[in-house]
Each structure stands twice: as C-alpha cells, then as structure tokens.
Amino acid sequence: xxxxxxxxxxxxxxxxxxxxxxxxxxxxxxxxxxxxxxxxxxxxxxxxxxxxxxxxxxxxxxxxxxxxxxxxxxxxxxxxxxxxxxxxxxxxxxxxxxxxxxxxxxxxxxxxxxxxxxxxxxxxxxxxxxxxxxxxxxxxxxxxxxxxxxxxxxxxxxxxxxxxxxxxxxxxxxxxxxxxxxxxxxxxxxxxxxxxxxxxxxxxxxxxxxxxxxxxxxxxxxxxxxxxxxxxxxxxxxxxxxxxxxxxxxxxxxxxxxxxxxxxxxxxxxxxxxxxxxxxxxxxxxxxxxxxxxxxxxxxxxxxxxxxxxxxxxxxxxxxxxxxxxxxxxxxxxxxxxxxxxxxxxxxxxxxxxxxxxxxxxxxxxxxxxxxxxxxxxxxxxxxxxxxxxxxxxxxxxxxxxxxxxxxxxxxxxxxxxxxxxxxxxxxxxxxxxxxxxxxxxxxxx
Amino acid sequence: xxxxxxxxxxxxxxxxxxxxxxxxxxxxxxxxxxxxxxxxxxxxxxxxxxxxxxxxxxxxxxxxxxxxxxxxxxxxxxxxxxxxxxxxxxxxxxxxxxxxxxxxxxxxxxxxxxxxxxxxxxxxxxxxxxxxxxxxxxxxxxxxxxxxxxxxxxxxxxxxxxxxxxxxxxxxxxxxxxxxxxxxxxxxxxxxxxxxxxxxxxxxxxxxxxxxxxxxxxxxxxxxxxxxxxxxxxxxxxxxxxxxxxxxxxxxxxxxxxxxxxxxxxxxxxxxxxxxxxxxxxxxxxxxxxxxxxxxxxxxxxxxxxxxxxxxxxxxxxxxxxxxxxxxxxxxxxxxxxxxxxx
Numbered sequence: 188x189x190x191x192x193x194x195x196x197x198x199x200x201x202x203x204x205x206x207x208x209x210x211x212x213x214x215x216x217x218x219x220x221x222x223x224x225x226x227x228x229x230x231x232x233x234x235x236x237x238x239x240x241x242x243x244x245x246x247x248x249x250x251x252x253x254x255x256x257x258x259x260x261x262x263x264x265x266x267x268x269x270x271x272x273x274x275x276x277x278x279x280x281x282x283x284x285x286x287x288x289x290x291x292x293x294x295x296x297x298x299x300x301x302x303x304x305x306x307x308x309x310x311x312x313x314x315x316x317x318x319x320x321x322x323x324x325x326x327x328x329x330x331x332x333x334x335x336x337x338x339x340x341x342x343x344x345x346x347x348x349x350x351x352x353x354x355x356x357x358x359x360x361x362x363x364x365x366x367x368x369x370x371x372x373x374x375x376x377x378x379x380x381x382x383x384x385x386x387x388x389x390x391x392x393x394x395x396x397x398x399x400x401x402x403x404x405x406x407x408x409x410x411x412x413x414x415x416x417x418x419x420x421x422x423x424x425x426x427x428x429x430x431x432x433x434x435x436x437x438x439x440x441x442x443x444x445x446x447x448x449x450x451x452x453x454x455x456x457x458x459x460x461x462x463x464x465x466x467x468x469x470x471x472x473x474x475x476x477x478x479x480x481x482x483x484x485x486x487x488x489x490x491x492x493x494x495x496x497x498x499x500x501x502x503x504x505x506x507x508x509x510x511x512x513x514x515x516x517x518x519x520x521x522x523x524x525x526x527x528x529x530x531x532x533x534x535x536x537x538x539x540x541x542x543x544x545x546x547x548x549x550x551x552x553x554x555x556x557x558x559x560x561x562x563x564x565x566x567x568x569x570x571x572x573x574x575x576x577x578x579x580x581x582x583x584x585x586x587x588x589x590x591x592x593x594x595x596x597x598x599x600x601x602x603x604x605x606x607x608x609x610x611x612x613x614x615x616x617x618x619x620x621x622x623x624x625x626x627x628x629x630x631x632x633x
Numbered sequence: 634x635x636x637x638x639x640x641x642x643x644x645x646x647x648x649x650x651x652x653x654x655x656x657x658x659x660x661x662x663x664x665x666x667x668x669x670x671x672x673x674x675x676x677x678x679x680x681x682x683x684x685x686x687x688x689x690x691x692x693x694x695x696x697x698x699x700x701x702x703x704x705x706x707x708x709x710x711x712x713x714x715x716x717x718x719x720x721x722x723x724x725x726x727x728x729x730x731x732x733x734x735x736x737x738x739x740x741x742x743x744x745x746x747x748x749x750x751x752x753x754x755x756x757x758x759x760x761x762x763x764x765x766x767x768x769x770x771x772x773x774x775x776x777x778x779x780x781x782x783x784x785x786x787x788x789x790x791x792x793x794x795x796x797x798x799x800x801x802x803x804x805x806x807x808x809x810x811x812x813x814x815x816x817x818x819x820x821x822x823x824x825x826x827x828x829x830x831x832x833x834x835x836x837x838x839x840x841x842x843x844x845x846x847x848x849x850x851x852x853x854x855x856x857x858x859x860x861x862x863x864x865x866x867x868x869x870x871x872x873x874x875x876x877x878x879x880x881x882x883x884x885x886x887x888x889x890x891x892x893x894x895x896x897x898x899x900x901x902x903x904x905x906x907x908x909x910x911x912x913x914x915x916x917x918x919x920x921x922x923x924x925x926x927x928x929x930x931x932x933x934x935x936x937x938x939x940x941x942x943x944x945x946x947x948x949x950x951x952x953x954x955x956x957x958x959x960x961x962x963x964x965x966x967x968x969x970x971x972x973x974x975x976x
Contacts, residue, residue, distance in 0.1 A: 241897065243788035419938060422949045426892055426901050429822070430643045430936035430948075434636060436814040453790045454892045461819040461891070463802035469814070488893050490792025504704060515704060525704045595701065595709060 222632025233314030238293040242321040252530035256537035267517035271510035271566035276545035298328035323347030330359035337632015341536035348399040351580035352621035366400040369499040370407035372585035372607035383412035388440035393420040441469040453488035486600040493590030511568040553629040577616035635815040648929025649829035653884035654906035655921035657877035663916035670771040673903025674778040679885025680894035686736035748878025783896040790893035795821040914969025
C-alpha cells in the first residue's frame with residue numbers, strides 16, 4: 188500500500204501549473220487570433236485623412252489632432268483631455284503598455300483612393316485601427332473595407348445619416364453627429380428666431396450627404412410648420428451657383444437652406460449674398476439663409492458672408508467646459524491656433540479607441556467593439572455621451588451656431604447660439620431615415 | 634419671360650469667364666500651334682494675384698490689447714494694417730476695400746513674366762511635337778503650378794470681396810416693368826461682364842489696328858513667309874503668349890469676388906474653356922468669344938428647374954452635348970479656319 192504525501196511545495200507547484208493552464212486560453216485569445224495583433228513593444232494606428240484635394244486643410248487639422256492624441260497616449264505633453272476623460276483606464280503609457288505609433292494615408296476625398304490607402308496601411312504597415320476622413324462617401328467606403336478586413340474604423344468627419352444608418356458596420360464607430368441631429372437641434376432655434384410661417388427653398392449637393400441632410404432638415408422644419416417650396420439638386424462639381432440662386436426669390440420662398448459643404452457651401456453662400464438675398468423682404472419678412480452644417484474652415488472661406496447665418500456644429504473651441512478648454516490649450520500651445528471640430532472628433536476617437544482596448548484588455552476588434560458598445564462617458568468636450576450599441580452612433584449635445592458679427596481673429600468666426608441637449612436629438616435605431624442595412628457581427632480578421 | 638432674361642444675364646457673366654480664357658487659349662493655338670492645357674492655371678495664378686494684393690495691403694503691425702484675451706487667455710494681438718497708419722484709417726480702409734481692382738496692377742507684370750518664362754522655358758521645346766505631347770506637358774505643368782499655389786496658400790478657398798461700392802444687386806425687373814425681385818443681378822457681375830467686353834475689344838483692336846498685331850495675324854496665316862521677310866516672328870509670338878497669360882490673369886483677378894479663389898479653380902474652367910475653343914473653332918478668336926457666351930448662356934438655361942424637371946442632369950452635360958452636335962455637323966467648329974484640326 189502506497190502512501191499519498193501532500194507537501195506544501197507540491198500544492199504550490201500544482202496550483203501554479205493549473206493556474207497557468209487555465210490562463211493560457213485567455214492569453215491566446217487576448218493576443219492572437221485577430222488581424223495585425225501587435226507582437227513587439229508598439230502598436231500601429233492608421234490615420235487616413237485628405238492630404239491632397241479640396242479638403243487638405245481640414246485633413247491637416249485632423250492629422251495635427253491625431254499626432255497630439257498619440258503624444259498624450261504615450262505620456263508626452265500635458266495630457267490634454269486624458270486628464271478630463273471620465274474613464275481612467277488610460278495611464279499615459281501607450282495602449283496596453285505598448286507605445287503608440289502611427290502611419291498616415293491620403294484619402295484625397297475620393298472613395299477609391301481612401302480605400303487603397305487604408306488597405307495599404309492595414310496590409311503593409313500592420314495598422315490595427317483606421318481613423319479620420321472628411322467626407323461621408325469616403326467614410327462609408329473605408330468603413331466597409333475595415334469591416335471586411337477585420338480592423339476597427341473610428342470615423343472622422345462624416346455627417347451623412349447613412350454612415351450609422353443603412354451603411355452601418357459592426358467594426359465602425361462614429362463620434363461625429365449626423366444630419367438628423369443637426370436638423371433636430373436647428374429646427375427649434377429657427378422656429379424661435381424666424382417663426383413658424385416660413386417657406387423654405389433647398390439647394391442640395393447631389394450625393395449621399397446632401398440627400399440625407401435635405402431629408403432631415405426638410406422633415407424637421409415641416410414638422411414645425413414651415414412649407415418646403417422646392418428642393419433643387421446641384422452638381423457636386425458646380426462652382427458657380429448663380430443660375431440656381433437667381434430663381435429663389437421668384438419662388439415665393441423666404442428662407443434658403445444650403446445643404447452644401449466645403450467649397451460648395453463657400454460658393455453657394457457667397458453667390459446668395461451677392462444676389463442680395465439677405466437684404467430682400469419676401470412675404471413681409473426678412474429673407475434668411477440657413478447652412479445646416481458648419482465648419483470653421485468653411486466659415487473662413489466664405490468670409491464676412493457668414494455673419495448672422497445659422498447652422499450647427501459638433502463642437503467649437505469657444506466652449507468653456509473643462510475638457511474643451513484642456514484640448515484647446517494643448518492644441519493651441521502646440522500649433523498656435525485653436526482646433527477645428529474635425530480635429531476634435533479625431534482626437535476624441537483616438538482616445539476612445541485606446542480606452543476601449545485598455546478596458547477590454549485586448550486589441551482584438553471584437554473585444555474593442557464590446558467595450559465601446561453602450562459605453563457612457565464624459566470629459567471629452569461634448570458633455571455626457573453614449574456610444575449606442577444598436578448603431579455605433581455617439582449621442583451627445585449639439586451646438587447651434589451663427590456667423591459672428593464682430594470676429595476678433597481669423598478663427599473667431601462662429602458663436603454658439605444654443606447647446607441643444609442630447610435628449611432632443613436622439614432617435615430610435617429603426618427610425619425611417621436610418622432604415623436598411625445591418626450592423627452585422629464584429630470581424631477580427633483572422 | 635423674367636426667368637429667361639435672368640438666365641441670359643447669368644449666362645453672360647459665366648460666358649465672360651469662358652470667353653476670356655478661351656480667347657487666350659485660341660490665341661496661343663493660332664500663333665504658336667500649341668494646345669496649352671496650363672491656361673486654366675494662368676487664370677488661377679491671376680486670381681491669386683488678387684489674394685496676394687489683399688494680403689500685401691493687409692500687412693500689419695501688432696499691438697497687445699490687455700483688455701481682451703485670445704483663445705489661450707493671453708492678451709489679444711490686435712493687427713493694424715500699415716496702410717491705415719500711413720494714410721489714415723478711412724483712406725487706408727478704402728485702399729484695402731479696393732484690393733481686387735488694384736490687383737490688376739500687380740497681375741499684368743506678374744502674368745507677363747510668367748507667360749514669357751513658361752513659353753521660353755518649356756513650351757517652345759514642344760512646338761514641333763505632336764499635340765498629344767503638348768497636352769501632356771502643359772497638363773503636367775498645370776498640376777505643378779496648382780500644387781505650388783496650394784503649398785503657399787492652402788487648399789481652402791480664400792474670400793476676396795468686391796469693393797463695398799459694388800456689393801449687393803440691381804433690380805432689373807423693376808426697370809423692365811416686372812415685379813420687384815423678379816430679375817436681380819449683382820453689381821459685380823455687371824462689372825465683370827463690362828470688363829470682359831473691354832478686354833476682348835482691346836485684344837481685337839490690338840490685333841487689328843497695330844503693326845504688331847498685323848504681323849502676328851500674318852504670322853498666324855503663314856508663319857514661314859513672314860519669317861522669310863526678315864521679321865522675328867518667334868519673338869512676337871512669345872509676346873502673344875505673354876499677352877494671353879495677362880488676359881487670363883486679369884480674368885482671374887476680377888473673378889475672385891464672384892467665387893472665393895482656390896488652387897483648383899483653373900482646372901474647373903480649363904476643360905469647359907477647351908470645349909469652348911473647339912466649338913468656336915481652333916484658332917478663331919471671334920469663334921472663341923461667340924462660343925464662350927453661347928455656351929455660358931446655354932449652361933445657365935440648362936440649370937433652370939423647368940428644364941431640369943424634364944431632363945434631369947442636363948445642366949451637367951449640356952456643354953458637351955452641344956460640342957458633340959457641332960463637331961458632328963461642322964468639324965472645324967463654328968468659325969474655325971478651313972483645314973485646322975479637321976484631319
């Protein structure tokens with residue numbers, strides 16, 4: 188008969204082996220089994236922004252914000268919004284202890300070029316996340332590519348309802364607001380300032396963003412009593428809008444809604460002011476112009492024509508909350524001027540991605556998706572914010588702004604008229620304007 | 634009726650820009666035999682002469698205003714233009730206000746130099762090469778020029794407003810017996826149209842009534858014979874290239890209040906202007922002007938809601954449709970010389 192000896196050392200050894208054995212599958216699941224799993228001491232992010240083409244200036248501002256975010260993630264600089272972010276998972280030591288590095292691509296604001304540059308960053312540079320962009324067409328295209336490839340896409344400036352509507356993807360996330368939210372925020376202010384008895388004439392850029400913007404603002408203004416007199420589509424390549432603007436005054440409309448962005452908006456607004464629309468009286472009321480989506484670069488391009496014109500933005504550097512001020516200070520100290528809303532959303536997206544990795548304990552896209560879905564946070568400049576699980580759209584306050592009458596500098600072009608609370612711009616995931624398409628399931632890519 | 638008059642007016646200013654660019658294009662083709670795809674870039678450089686003049690006049694010294702803060706909480710830097718301190722606030726502000734018309738004075742010498750450098754430095758090496766080579770090299774040059782401008786001025790449009798005296802619009806409708814607001818037209822667009830008429834007239838007068846112009850016209854008809862008479866026709870053609878560049882540059886300067894200039898505005902106009910030249914007839918100056926105004930007006934009509942509701946998208950293709958029809962029925966264009974580009 189053998190004797191069974193139980194020694195203290197034996198128990199410890201067996202326990203250690205059993206623990207290691209149990210931990211092994213978790214270890215393997217956490218760091219392998221997905222595309223571009225970082226193996227060294229660093230992790231590579233891919234920033235895909237327009238570096239050439241008409242939105243190159245906006246792309247340059249996005250790139251500045253990305254560089255700043257990477258600095259802060261790696262513990263350099265003053266930390267910016269890392270200090271105000273409600274989640275405290277990030278410690279300034281990279282992501283999951285790995286130093287953050289980045290590569291850049293040039294979208295050229297063309298879907299094909301953007302997909303090619305994203306593909307190159309994923310396949311050649313090993314980028315584990317793609318972010319940036321300044322167009323909804325590009326965002327939808329790159330989001331689809333990232334879903335198929337198996338990396339996370341943190342969208343930059345994209346405002347079309349479709350990005351988190353019919354074209355939503357499980358691997359894609361949008362921090363920026365959308366056309367529906369702009370309309371929901373803007374309509375009550377328009378009613379308050381211009382009344383309920385108005386006739387609106389829409390000029391709309393003929394592509395995905397323009398269509399959803401027109402649909403959203405027309406629905407919101409009609410709901411408060413406005414009549415839509417006409418909706419005219421203008422070619423995206425148009426530069427002179429005189430032949431589209433000239434008929435507006437004859438139409439009986441007393442409001443012109445310019446569903447244009449970038450160069451289109453600069454030219455259409457300039458043309459509308461040249462034709463003296465703002466000095467006219469129609470139906471016994473002052474003629475008004477509305478630009479649903481504003482950006483500082485557009486306001487700069489249109490110059491003094493933006494004075495007094497209402498619109499909406501995702502964020503503005505003049506906000507006085509602690510987070511916005513921290514970001515403005517970091518960015519302004521480094522670059523000498525305040526950040527744009529495009530820069531803000533790109534910075535926030537980088538931090539949100541890094542934080543999700545930390546909380547998930549992995550770079551695995553499926554872990555990141557799980558960490559971001561339903562994530563409630565604050566301290567990134569927009570007040571309490573939710574990353575909704577159903578469509579990966581961020582819900583937060585929206586700013587209604589107007590062109591400033593007496594700017595003090597070339598950056599001081601817009602003033603905040605109202606901060607519209609989040610509850611007022613929320614909608615159901617199955618809202619008709621966002622119908623169609625499936626989020627699907629996350630793709631880890633391997 | 635009022636809608637038709639309105640679109641004719643809109644077409645006139647659009648046509649003015651097409652005609653001015655096409656005039657230079659066809660002048661270069663008629664004299665040098667070169668298809669210059671960099672001509673749109675010359676229009677763009679002219680526009681940026683207006684931007685440069687605006688910046689020059691706005692050169693400022695900085696004082697700190699302790700009572701106001703900038704976005705970082707530092708005392709606000711207040712800029713005061715030198716012209717305002719030299720000529721007084723009112724006079725200085727008036728000079729700045731007129732920066733676009735004043736930019737013509739800058740654009741003429743700049744564009745002449747650019748034209749001569751472009752012709753002597755690059756284009757003369759392609760006189761005897763096929764048109765395809767000329768198109769490729771001038772198109773490449775256009776891209777280089779626009780990237781240089783983008784590097785120094787950025788990609789964003791830069792506002793260059795018209796003088797205050799020409800802001801706003803004129804109610805033609807009331808004058809013609811229509812309802813108020815039926816036909817309104819911006820003052821600056823009227824200025825642009827008048828400017829185009831004057832420039833086009835001046836170019837024609839120069840070619841028609843001066844000895845220089847006579848030699849150039851003779852050279853356009855028979856270059857070799859003029860050369861055999863001991864006249865240095867090449868030097869005159871170089872100067873014609875410079876003149877064409879100056880016309881494009883001035884057109885660009887005066888266009889800036891209509892649409893804020895950006896680095897790719899030359900490309901936006903180039904293709905349409907080339908179609909204008911082809912429709913007018915390669916090498917035909919009156920043809921270029923006629924086709925410029927005709928296509929500008931047709932484009933304006935095609936943008937009418939009544940037309941677009943019947944033919945959606947017609948506003949984007951009308952110019953090309955007309956070009957196809959004209960070239961099928963009259964291959965040399967409306968007023969083209971026999972044998973030019975017909976083979």
